[in-house]
Amino acid sequence: MRAALVSIAALSLAACQTVPDAAAPATGLDAAAPSSMQWLYGSGEAAGASIQAWRGIADYAIARSRERRVPQSVSMGIGGAVAEPQSCARGDSWKPLAVVFDVDETVILNQGYEYWATTTGASFSKETWEKWEKTGASYVRPVPGAVTGIRRLREAGITPVFNTNREFSPEGAARAIAAAGLGEAIHRDTLFLRGDDGVNSGDKDGRRALIAERYCVIALAGDNLGDFADVFNDDSRTPPERRELAARGDLAQLWGNGWFVLPNPVYGYSLKGTMGEVFPEGTRWSPETAPADAPAIMNEGN
Numbered sequence: 207m208r209a210a211l212v213s214i215a216a217l218s219l220a221a222c223q224t225v226p227d228a229a230a231p232a233t234g235l236d237a238a239a240p241s242s243m244q245w246l247y248g249s250g251e252a253a254g255a256s257i258q259a260w261r262g263i264a265d266y267a268i269a270r271s272r273e274r275r276v277p278q279s280v281s282m283g284i285g286g287a288v289a290e291p292q293s294c295a296r297g298d299s300w301k302p303l304a305v306v307f308d309v310d311e312t313v314i315l316n317q318g319y320e321y322w323a324t325t326t327g328a329s330f331s332k333e334t335w336e337k338w339e340k341t342g343a344s345y346v347r348p349v350p351g352a353v354t355g356i357r358r359l360r361e362a363g364i365t366p367v368f369n370t371n372r373e374f375s376p377e378g379a380a381r382a383i384a385a386a387g388l389g390e391a392i393h394r395d396t397l398f399l400r401g402d403d404g405v406n407s408g409d410k411d412g413r414r415a416l417i418a419e420r421y422c423v424i425a426l427a428g429d430n431l432g433d434f435a436d437v438f439n440d441d442s443r444t445p446p447e448r449r450e451l452a453a454r455g456d457l458a459q460l461w462g463n464g465w466f467v468l469p470n471p472v473y474g475y476s477l478k479g480t481m482g483e484v485f486p487e488g489t490r491w492s493p494e495t496a497p498a499d500a501p502a503i504m505n506e507g508n
Contacts, residue, residue: 240324242471247317253350255469260351263427263466264358267305270424271362276300279423280464283411283435288457294422302365304421306414308428309370309379311470313352314386318345320472330473336374343381349468353387360389364424365396367417369433371408373400409436429470434460438475445479446486 239248246252270277277300278291294300307313319338328334356366368391372379376393383391391397403412410432417423431438431452438448451457461467470476 234325240472243320243324246311246470246472247315247320252469256349257351259427259466259468260349260355262462263305263425264355266462266464266466267303267359267364267425268362271303271364277303277422277424279418280425281460282306282414282418282423282426283432283437284415284418285411286436288435288437292418301420301422303363304365304367304417304423305359305425305427306367306369306417306421306423307426308430308433309368309372309383311349311429311472311474312427312433312468313349313356313368313388314346314382315349316342317347318342321345339372339375339378341378343378343385346382346386348386348388356388365421366391367421367423368397369410369413369417370398371400371410373406408432409439411436425464425466427466427468429468430474430476431467432475434465434467445483448475 238244277294279294281288281291283289294303310316316338319335319342322328323330323334359366366389368379368383370379376397376399379399380391380393380397383389383397393399394402398413398417400406400408403416405412414423426434428434431448435457438451443451452461
């Protein structure tokens, strides 16, 4: 009996000792990626949303290109404000039609850089980003839908123009775009980087003005509201005010109607806001404060 009890105790102890090993957190390639990266870089939902956006971009731009009238530009941020549509007439003809795209997380996915930053725990720095711009072309992937969308635009005679806040390597940006299967991009013709307007700023209104001098811009696409107009990224504007500007009034009419936004929950101006800003008064439910009765309107007639 004593021997049996000792054996049982030993087995129980051994079983207990295996639990910590079984529950140990995964490391390296087996560790869970950040949820925002799981979604953007790994999920079918992100692929579907991107393909949907790209189909909308191409459908809209091609329909505009077939209109039997002198084309007009789309509204866009120029000079710190949202400029009204302008005629694209140029003498007896008109400027070539173009759609202006942001680059990172709009036409290409920077999976290589995000993998390195996440697995090393490194924070963003200009030094590592400069190296990525110059050497990372073979580690990017196209945003789902981008290759087909860009091809459809070119076949319709519409020029893709890229307006990016990359700043260290025009050659590296062009290589990344080409490596993703998106074709040629020529610096200061169909590719504009931070500083090309003479201002060392992430604001894009100045570059949009340069592009609009040469092209009839009929649509814009990006993953950040600053890809459409700098007024959205005014640092004095709170997250609720920024959301209100995008979602109400005349600017709200532009989404899907010349302005096309791509999802990016990983980084950028969209990732701001306190709990009080994201959850305003009237949205802060709890079991303790929830009213016990149904709204009065549902009790009418009783």
